[in-house]
Amino acid sequence: MKRVTRKTRIDEPHVQAGCPRSHAVHVRQRHDATAAWIAQTTPACPANSSEEITSEAASRLLHVSRTHLNALADAGVLGPVRRTEGGHRRLVKAEVMRHLKEAQDRQLKGVQxxxxxxxxxxxxxxxxxxxxxxxFRRP
Incomplete structure (x- = not known):
């Protein structure tokens, strides 16, 4: 009878074939798990929403620093930006979510x-x- 490590399941195809798991199989499984996580964690936002959010809230949504977000906003990547009387930026949430979706699609394509x-x-x-x-080694 073939012995296997604790982390290996007997019903996995590579164990049944008697060969080690290839790196490509491991990467594919990680990729699938990442794609599923992205789909679950991306909040839904209607495309025609005009709700405005602060640069702090937008940076938290995109998981970037406020400095980087402000650079993106100033470059016009995040759509129209309104400035308050105090000079603070207000961004359209739908545009921020669009940018998030595009970034995730680029990342997924790069991994593929x-x-x-x-x-x-x-x-x-x-x-x-x-x-x-x-x-396993028996004591």
């Missing part, structure tokens, strides 16, 4: 391109072949 390039070049095949499953 990187994975396909790695598969085409066979970059991790030698490393995967060198891996040996760890076995």
């Amino acid at each position: 391109d990187m994975m396909s390039a790695s598969d085409e070049l066979g970059l991790y095949e030698d490393e995967a072949k060198a891996l040996r499953p760890k076995r």
Whole structure:
């Protein structure tokens, strides 16, 4: 009977075939988990919403610093920006959410391109072949 490590499940295809898990399989699983997380954590916002938010709230939505967000706003990337009498920026929430969706799509495409390039070049095949499953040692 074949022994497996605690982290390996018997019903996984690579265990049944008697070979170690390749890096590409691991990356694909991480990619799928990341894509699912992005879909769950992206808040919904109607496209025609004119609700305004502060630069602080927008920076929290985009997970960037306020300095970077202000640079994006000044460059016009986040749509129209209104300034209050005190000089504070107000951004349209729908535009901020549009930018978030575009950024997530770019990230996802980049990961997919990187994975396909790695598969085409066979970059991790030698490393995967060198891996040996760890076995339990009885005391």
